[in-house]
Amino acid sequence: MIEYRTLRVALLGAGSVGSQVAAQLIARADELASRAGAGIELAGIAVRDLDAPRDADLPRELLTTDPHELILSSDIVVELMGGIESARTLILEALGTGADVVTANKALLAAHGPELFAAAEQVGAQLHYEAAVAGAIPIIRPLRDSLAGDRVQRILGIVNGTTNYILDEMHTKGLGLEDALAVATELGYAEADPTADIEGHDAAAKAAILAGLAFHTTVPLESVHCEGITAVTAEQIESAKQAGYVVKLLAICEQLDSGVSARVHPALVPAAHPLASVHGANNAVFVQAEAAGDLMFYGAGAGASRPPARCWATSSRSRGGTSPAGRASRSRPARPWASRPSAASRPATRSRSRSRTGRACWLRSPGSSTSRASRSRPCCSRAPPAPLRW
Ligand SMILES: NC(=O)C1=CN([C@@H]2O[C@H](COP(=O)(O)OP(=O)(O)OC[C@H]3O[C@@H](n4cnc5c(N)ncnc54)[C@H](OP(=O)(O)O)[C@@H]3O)[C@@H](O)[C@H]2O)C=CC1
Numbered sequence: 058m059i060e061y062r063t064l065r066v067a068l069l070g071a072g073s074v075g076s077q078v079a080a081q082l083i084a085r086a087d088e089l090a091s092r093a094g095a096g097i098e099l100a101g102i103a104v105r106d107l108d109a110p111r112d113a114d115l116p117r118e119l120l121t122t123d124p125h126e127l128i129l130s131s132d133i134v135v136e137l138m139g140g141i142e143s144a145r146t147l148i149l150e151a152l153g154t155g156a157d158v159v160t161a162n163k164a165l166l167a168a169h170g171p172e173l174f175a176a177a178e179q180v181g182a183q184l185h186y187e188a189a190v191a192g193a194i195p196i197i198r199p200l201r202d203s204l205a206g207d208r209v210q211r212i213l214g215i216v217n218g219t220t221n222y223i224l225d226e227m228h229t230k231g232l233g234l235e236d237a238l239a240v241a242t243e244l245g246y247a248e249a250d251p252t253a254d255i256e257g258h259d260a261a262a263k264a265a266i267l268a269g270l271a272f273h274t275t276v277p278l279e280s281v282h283c284e285g286i287t288a289v290t291a292e293q294i295e296s297a298k299q300a301g302y303v304v305k306l307l308a309i310c311e312q313l314d315s316g317v318s319a320r321v322h323p324a325l326v327p328a329a330h331p332l333a334s335v336h337g338a339n340n341a342v343f344v345q346a347e348a349a350g351d352l353m354f355y356g357a358g359a360g361a362s363r364p365p366a367r368c369w370a371t372s373s374r375s376r377g378g379t380s381p382a383g384r385a386s387r388s389r390p391a392r393p394w395a396s397r398p399s400a401a402s403r404p405a406t407r408s409r410s411r412s413r414t415g416r417a418c419w420l421r422s423p424g425s426s427t428s429r430a431s432r433s434r435p436c437c438s439r440a441p442p443a444p445l446r447w
């Protein structure tokens with residue numbers, strides 16, 4: 058019988074995602090050990106409230122309210138708490154002990170990625186974030202590794218499951234935004250504060266990460282134009298439908314001659330385009346690259362059941378190797394944040410309508426560019442964009 062060295066995994070958070078990751082780490086420990094070349098032991102799970110109801114039946118003795126103690130005794134720390142400050146501090150603490158870290162926290166990475174990656178590099182630890190963008194879809198490695206030799210030209214992504222679910226319910230069932238959001242929250246799709254979903258901040262954080270990887274640069278979150286779905290009305294959805302379009306919240310990242318553009322806004326997608334058929338809380342990332350041509354990555358974008366797979370997949374690989382009984386080899390951490398300046402924003406808007414609240418609401422074709430708000434923000438190229446084609 059093969060004996061593996063055991064790696065201790067600390068889980069920070071047992072909410073929608075964390076409880077499923079914990080359940081899978083426990084249920085599939087042997088399988089993961091043989092794949093990773095190291096035993097995987099769930100050392101403990103840090104939570105705020107020991108008595109809070111959990112989606113999965115987790116051994117009570119694994120729960121703790123002391124993440125610091127847990128981190129000290131672990132080889133791999135999986136951060137699934139969400140939020141910024143506590144998560145940032147605990148990840149830095151974990152990296153400081155030399156532990157590898159896995160996180161699904163896109164908001165944190167978009168805001169503090171350079172600091173965290175620098176901290177990882179300093180100690181030769183790894184910081185994995187496969188589950189931070191597009192739920193269950195493997196998109197980080199394809200962009201960072203598989204397409205490293207190609208030139209990505211544009212990414213069109215449906216990267217927020219909650220808003221896609223809401224828009225889809227509005228489009229197909231005529232549901233109102235609030236009703237659809239309530240269901241999305243109940244199903245575990247939404248963030249702890251769902252404003253991040255419906256105002257587009259979650260998608261903007263993901264856009265910053267995707268654009269940074271695709272264009273080998275740093276894309277600060279502040280430079281991503283962000284407009285959510287709160288101003289999208291049932292009337293707009295209906296008229297789009299009549300005209301052969303579907304309204305989708307898109308993250309659009311482009312390499313322009315004069316710089317990188319990243320923006321998030323509701324867009325009119327032609328009904329025949331593959332992105333129009335992305336229903337429910339599914340996500341899709343449509344990548345256009347010079348050599349590879351058009352690629353589409355599709356799958357579950359949010360919810361308790363699917364995204365966790367990518368957390369335990371990365372945690373098992375984090376220090377994994379093929380040699381039983383030995384600590385796996387550690388490669389240098391990847392650095393998607395190497396700095397290169399991004400450029401300033403660009404104008405152009407296609408059509409304008411009034412929102413329920415009377416506020417100006419902009420529904421654009423994904424081929425058109427950013428709104429009034431982004432024109433004053435340095436974000437993309439100053440040059441007017443060439444018209445985009447589907
Ligand atoms: N939901 C989804 O579909 C997806 C979410 N993500 C990301 O995964 C992360 C987790 O999301 P989700 O599971 O939905 O979040 P939840 O809000 O459901 O769960 C958060 C968990 O973290 C714990 N927690 C929060 N703050 C602390 C703290 N300071 N110390 C200890 N424990 C703490 C909570 O404890 P307690 O239970 O005691 O309150 C809870 O168990 C987020 O970064 C999110 O953006 C990524 C992909 C998909």
Ligand SMILES: N[C@@H](CC=O)C(=O)O
Binds near residue numbers: 192217218358359
């Ligand atoms: N709230 C997010 C969860 C996954 O990242 C979403 O709806 O996509």
